[in-house]
Amino acid sequence: MDQKESVNVDQTVRRYHQLKQKQKEIEQELAELRQQIMNHCTDQGLTEFEIGNYSVKIIAQDRREYDEHKLYRALPALWWKISKADSSKISSMLKLNDITEDDLQGTYTMKKVSLLHVDRK
Structure with a gap:
């Protein structure tokens, strides 16, 4: 693997990791928001x-x-x-x-x- 290819792979791996972390954060926030909406509906009987x-x-x-x-x-x-x-x-x-x-x-x-x-x- 030449140096240019190594840099591309490094950037790709780094970006993949960043996006996976972002995905976890988004999924966690979605779960929290979903629970708040579900609680509102339950409390209001909706x-x-x-x-x-x-x-x-x-x-x-x-x-x-x-x-x-x-x-x-x-x-x-x-x-x-x-x-x-x-x-x-x-x-x-x-x-x-x-x-x-x-x-x-x-x-x-x-x-x-x-x-x-x-x-x-």
Whole structure:
């Protein structure tokens, strides 16, 4: 590697690190802001509201949380396709009819999650 290439790689690595640090800071601030908005909605009993040029909606969803041991017992022949209880892979297998809802009985619990959408009007 010549000196010019080394300088470019050094700059690239430095910039990558800077951006990753910035990303962590932004994600942390987003999480804090999200929590403040969610707390406001909870305190006011709201699932949606408008403020200025923005509309805010909280959408409740149910998500499956799979128990890997139960899933392995229910699907031993297909475990190699999953190898970890990945909800998106399992959903894909359901859509492709590799497995059925009956195959999954008792392998998961439902978890309530709230998605926050903030859109500009």
